[in-house]
Amino acid sequence: MAATADRDDPETIGRRVQHLRTERGMTQKQLADQAYTPAYISTVESGRVRASDDALKHIAQRLGVAYEELATGRPAHLAVDLRLRLTDAQRTLATGEATVAAEQYAALLAEAEAHELVAEQATALLGLGECGLDTGDLTAALRYFERAENVLHDAPLTARAPALRGRAVAHYLAGELRYACYLLESTLDELNRGGLHDPDALLLLYASAISPYMDMGAHARAAKAAELALALAPQVADPALVARMHRQVARTLIAEGRVAEADASLAKAAELYRQLQIRTELANCHWMRGYLYTQNGELERAEGELREALAMHTGRKAALYSSQVTVELADVLHRLGKSEEAAALLRDVLGHLSPERGAVHSAAAHRLLGIIAEAKRDSETAEEHYVRALSLLERAGAAGDLADLCRLLGDLLRRTGRVEAALDAYRTGLGHRTAPGTTTLGPAPAQPPL
Template identity: 30%
Template sequence: MSAEATETVGAGIRRLRTARGLTQRDLAQPEYSRTLLAAVEAGIRTPTDDLLRHVARRLDVALDDLRWVRPPGIVDELAGDLAGARQALARGEVDEAEAVFARTRAAAVRYGLPDLACWAGYQTGEARLQRGDMVAAIAAFDELRPSLPDVGAAPRAAVVARRAYCQFATGDAAGAVSALEEALTGARQAGSADAQVRLSSALMYAYLALDWRDRARQVEALARPLLAEVTVQEWVAQFLVVAGQLRRGAAELPEAELMFTDAGKLYEELGLTREVALTRWAHGYVLRRVGQLDGAAAAFDAACTVLDRVGATQDGAGAALELAEVRRRQGDLDEAARLARAAADVCARSHHLECMAEADRLLGLVAAAAGRPADAEVLLDRAVQRYGQLGVMVEVVATCRALGELQLSAGRTADAGRTFRRGLEAARAAR
């Protein structure tokens, strides 16, 4: 590939012509002269589109393959490189995978393959997210924005969805939701099942974080019939994982667990180790909310182990916060605090505002239970501010309740009243 990477169009025509045993006259006539073709092959003349079409037809090659001097099989080769690097990333080989993504993107640009170039750039952003470098990931996704109008619906949806996730995580929930809703409307009009399912999963995730479960269920209902048409099987698994987390009641647990089982099998078949761990995290998420704390702890612990091994630092921090909440409810305050502090450090480095707020609240509740009300108040108040900045009003309400009760138990009625009113205002805003 390296020798052909600098090949000109004329040199490519000469290579293909000689490989077929044709003379310049054989290839050029009757429409064009041998002299013109010789000048093109020598790089003296630039071929017109009509000449390229004629040559491509005579050589039995695709016009764009000729125009971009693509070596035989290059599209499949680059797609295979991307798929292999995607698996390597999921195994934790982040540096190696990112190097392949960069090489593949450069080659795809060289050979005029915008979709493959976009996929490679998107995976670069994914690698940076896996490291927990939110700023670098955002830069990678933003770099792709000018090319999005020229790529297919699926890679465009992937970039929009992941950029919206970053937007949400760093404090602009409203902007993220708006971007996803607009993109999903466009995907529905275009009729792309892949794009609709990918964007639906992202929007369901955002709605779930905002506790807008009715809206999430509506999105799920519209997207679910499309799953059989989706070509990116990773996105089918991702959809099942998010949809499973919408099942919060004990009666829905068997349905959720079936979704997680199916998603896990798909991820295993695809060789995506990190995503299998994220499925376990999702399972624990549901188990905790139906009161099965031991099962939730086991799922979170398994997820944390794998996520730590593959270098998924921010994902690991999120799972650790869930495990910390389980330990707090089980009465193991020291372990809860240890997990939450470690996660808080990771979240601060990655600028993940939602997890920073959750860590503050957890540590505040632990401090309150440990008899340190002053520390608890500082942490809970900061959690309220961060949740408010994020726009997750349901969490503002819950945290204001905890903070107000702490103030009330200390006899600070006026302060408690102000905090409870703050929570009421957030509850009205959440409607």
């Protein structure tokens, strides 16, 4: 039932009462019944008096409408019905139908806006943002997340956290790693320092910070974020959120050589996603397991997991994620001696990636094409790919990969007799190795009281 503060102004309510009364052919005396006077009904209809809740309940009952509809103009149970349909749209997105889900969310957003239902507007906008991430339309995703944040501008920061996280992920996928970290860290700092210790919001943000930290080479900070996320997990009731956390934490465990623990973490996440029937994230679990097996030298198993992830993402028309998985699959194929197949996949996928969409994976594709070209003794083509990769990684601030790429370029330049240029490349790489992406991040965010 609507609270008094949610009611329309007296004039609007008065016009609504008069319209409904005349529509039903009732007189003011009939509407008043024995509880009120016709004169009181007249003052209500003219907007000269703010009717009490009890009076409006009586009038609503006599008119045969719900109190909420009379007080706000919204059809009875509209908000509940909208929330149920928003859950259906979320289910559609989870099963991999991002385009269909986007249509559902757009229709629900229009309905929520028409009836000024703020929370439902925000949920629909967040859903549209997630659809944008899934289909690789990062510009649209960012726009929807920003709109969700604006709709919730008067809400507590904990309510705005999913929109802020969405913005950070969109910037991260666009190759803007430092800005993604800034958004996540500043939100975490405000939550923790302000005493807003909401476990769901904190877990969401710490888990989302792991990937940009890793790509920037800030491994210590990524490990700390993973540690805090794991400590928060027992306080979080949403299994999908916990599963996402396990998938992200696996990346730090792999980097620390804790392969068995990483595999166990991914197994937990995959099982939760299977139970929840969330195909999007289940595909990402296969992707991460492929990465795990690659790092552990189990290339045949890695190929199987990555092909499974690729098939699932391609079936869902998740173009950006499909392209990123393809780059990692090509790396495995090259290591298995299937370099021609790998090169063909990479050339095709570069048409779908760009500095604004998947900069880190686009750089990885150029790096691998450079390695394949070097193996064919085509130094000119190899250098061209290395330079393109270097430019992409510098723009993204992905210091974790820059040092290795500078070494590859330096070795190539040295072999072709350009010693001074090689030394410059080595010095650049050393600079990134000694300052692994943390120099512009500022102090780590305050920690929650665990």
